[in-house]
Amino acid sequence: MTLKQASQLLDSHQYPTDTERLIASHGDYTIDLPNGTETLEEVFNRVGNETYESSQQAQEAMYNGLSSKAIGRRHYSDRDPTTMGTFGPDQISF
Incomplete structure (x- = not known):
C-alpha cells in the first residue's frame, strides 16, 4: 500500500479515536516505502498513545512516525550552501 492509500x-476510520484503536483496526497493513516496508502498527507505535479528533491528525501522526525507510538518500541535499569566499554555481533556467 502506498502512503496515499494509507491516508x-x-x-475511512471513525473519529475521535486513539492509537490503540487505529492499530487494532489497521495495524497489519503494510506501507511500501522507498527503502523497505513498515506496518501501520510499527509506525503508530513510534508515536505513542494519542487521541485523534480527525483523520488529518492521524495522518500527520503517521507521517511523523515513519522511519528513515521513508526517505531517499539520508543526509543528502542538493541545496548545500555555497562555500564562503566563492560565488557558487551559475543559475540554470529549466
Whole structure:
C-alpha cells in the first residue's frame, strides 16, 4: 500500500479515536516505502498513545512516525550552501 492509500484508509476510520484503536483496526497493513516496508502498527507505535479528533491528525501522526525507510538518500541535499569566499554555481533556467 502506498502512503496515499494509507491516508485514505485513515480517512475511512471513525473519529475521535486513539492509537490503540487505529492499530487494532489497521495495524497489519503494510506501507511500501522507498527503502523497505513498515506496518501501520510499527509506525503508530513510534508515536505513542494519542487521541485523534480527525483523520488529518492521524495522518500527520503517521507521517511523523515513519522511519528513515521513508526517505531517499539520508543526509543528502542538493541545496548545500555555497562555500564562503566563492560565488557558487551559475543559475540554470529549466
